[in-house]
């Protein structure tokens with residue numbers, strides 16, 4: 001399969017902190033890649049660099065052979081890379097439907113027509129259908145600020161998918177979502193991604209989810225990639241077991257205690 | 263989609279105003295005209311406020327519009343309203359498209375203070391220019407329309423009619439605009455710029471456009487005020503003038519296009535009374551009510567009305 | 577050579593005065609995230625209090641040197657009292673609102689105070705020139721400078737030092753810097769933010785009023801002086817970076833010297849140069865020279 005994204009020697013430092021170094025990642029068309037690594041390992045920094053939010057200190061990012069370094073998030077989006085966020089980035093005072101309508105009009109390119117209303121019947125139906133695809137149609141008229149995390153995360157991803165990206169980067173899609181809802185959410189999202197034919201990369205802390213949905217895993221540790229292999233192989237990598245999975249277990253235990261306490 | 267009744271309502275209201283204008287005393291006609299002029303400025307301001315930007319400097323364009331009218335009459339001998347207003351639009355577009363380049367990079371406090379600084383620069387320049395009458399300003403030549411010179415006694419009425427027509431057009435256009443994707447784009451920027459950027463749209467470009475539109479509306483307001491009052495002075499660019507626009511915008515709220523008009527009219531009446539009863543209390547009244555509005559009615563007076571339903575306009 | 581010296585001294589004098597006003601504005605912003613539009617009114621209140629105290633004092637024939645303590649102290653106290661009233665009466669009820677809303681709130685306060693000063697002091701100008709002449713004049717080669725102006729430089733230096741010392745060497749100051757850096761964590765750590773807000777706002781107001789009081793003998797005090805100041809002070813503060821006291825000092829120096837340069841060479845550019853410097857700085861560094869880093873958003 002052909003390569004869709006390739007980063008070469010990507011690096012980013014914030015003053016003395018090295019958030020990423022020697023990042024060489026290759027993603028193929030239609031591939032679904034899991035990214036693991038403890039907090040502060042540089043996963044979000046990687047996504048921020050690929051989508052133009054951060055300018056790399058060095059290195060290059062080739063998307064279908066085209067250099068992405070130096071483009072703004074808006075231009076990267078237009079090229080076909082969309083993303084979701086660790087903390088869902090929505091329009092909190094507007095309703096779910098309005099959020100989706102705005103996403104459709106902006107990504108759909110009919111923004112600069114000042115005299116046709118946004119809320120035409122056709123637009124409303126399209127937006128409602130997009131929400132239904134992600135099983136959040138029932139919340140259409142609720143203001144986003146009143147929604148539970150799981151719905152926000154789904155809306156965040158659904159809005160990114162409106163752009164029909166060929167590469168979708170998901171930054172911790174299940175963080176903040178109740179444990180019993182995590183698999184449902186990932187089922188919905190991954191199904192939609194596969195249907196659209198896009199390649200996807202998702203950051204995840206739960207190894208069960210990683211092994212269920214990813215065909216390949218990239219492990220970040222302290223700004224470096226310590227493993228990049230098929231899922232089972234990567235999860236059994238000694239360094240990954242020592243540095244990442246061990247600490248994730250602690251984290252899960254801690255979370256478990258918290259849930260029990262609630 | 264037939265139930266968007268706002269345009270019909272607007273046309274009816276303003277036509278009614280046009281008819282009423284023939285029968286009411288001159289001072290009231292003048293009051294209506296000025297309210298509409300200020301309402302136009304506030305309409306532009308609301309465009310910015312829906313985007314989350316407060317401009318404390320719309321007086322810049324209000325004054326610019328007024329002075330262009332004055333200068334073209336007194337110094338260039340152009341009194342034809344159509345031509346003069348064209349000049350006003352050009353001037354406002356030109357200035358705002360230059361200043362907008364800087365301003366579209368700023369938000370919140372920065373935007374508020376920089377806009378205010380710009381209008382105070384114009385104020386400073388005008389106060390110092392003897393040729394333009396310094397602090398006193400100057401009288402404006404009588405306006406004509408396509409070569410027709412109306413009688414002096416009737417001028418109030420036909421300027422009023424002109425204001426009604428311009429206001430009607432502006433309100434209709436803005437009503438459509440606010441419901442369009444671009445109108446909602448403003449709200450999107452106010453709510454979350456990062457998301458807008460990741461939806462492939464440049465918030466700066468949208469803000470830039472909105473800033474220019476707001477400037478043109480403000481300049482129209484200034485031009486109408488100048489023609490109606492027959493006089494301009496630097497006070498039009500003064501911070502307190504811009505502040506009054508902000509106040510009217512907050513009073514009216516951002517939920518309906520006609521709100522600025524109602525707000526402006528209320529303010530004009532209260533001011534007339536307040537200035538009569540007790541000088542040096544007008545700003546105090548404004549400031550006090552501003553605090554009360556912010557405290558009790560964050561969405562303006564219109565938030566007293568029930569929230570309109572989501573499917574509005576279908 | 578002499579022009580250069582004149583530019584330098586004039587620039588320093590102007591910068592000193594700007595610094596005192598701007599320091600108060602930026603301090604309040606840094607701690608409370610409120611850009612206080614009413615800061616100019618506090619300046620005006622300081623100036624009016626000083627002017628009327630000077631007028632009363634010299635009118636009733638007391639020993640002239642005592643006037644300094646009186647008008648400076650009077651201005652500062654007037655500022656502190658007004659500040660306390662504003663904070664307790666209005667701002668307290670609005671904490672937690674958007675920064676933009678807080679601008680509107682302080683704008684409302686500004687409107688009210690503008691009329692209050694008019695009601696209290698009328699609309700005619702006040703002149704309180706007596707203290708200005710008392711320090712005499714100082715000669716540098718062929719140039720003479722008013723001793724009063726030179727004293728202003730010393731006062732600004734003193735204010736700057738006091739602020740620096742308070743923020744960096746005292747326990748309270750360190751708490752203040754903790755709040756500037758991260759309000760939520762400071763709250764969680766049990767710092768009494770309410771008290772810090774009151775104290776900060778009173779100090780900020782006192783600085784604004786002090787600057788007003790100090791200028792009263794040098795200029796005529798008339799309606800409208802407050803608003804010119806808030807815009808100038810904002811320019812200074814923006815150049816330095818909102819919330820940074822050190823930045824305010826640099827901004828004041830930059831604006832002061834550039835303005836003096838313009839006044840001595842091309843006086844018609846006086847107004848432009850101030851905003852010119854601001855625009856130039858913003859073009860290169862959109863958030864000013866010293867920015868306090870913001871938390872990452874995504």
Ligand SMILES: Nc1ncnc2c1ncn2[C@@H]1O[C@H](COP(=O)(O)OP(=O)(O)O)[C@@H](O)[C@H]1O
Nearest residue numbers: 014017019038039040041042043044045046872
């Ligand atoms: N804007 C920033 N400024 C300074 N340091 C940053 C910034 N963004 C990230 N970092 C640092 O870079 C490292 C990687 O962070 P991040 O990419 O968010 O990790 P992850 O997403 O894997 O948890 C961390 O040490 C973090 O503190």
Ligand SMILES: [Mg+2]
Nearest residue numbers: 043044045086
């Ligand atoms: Mg992260």
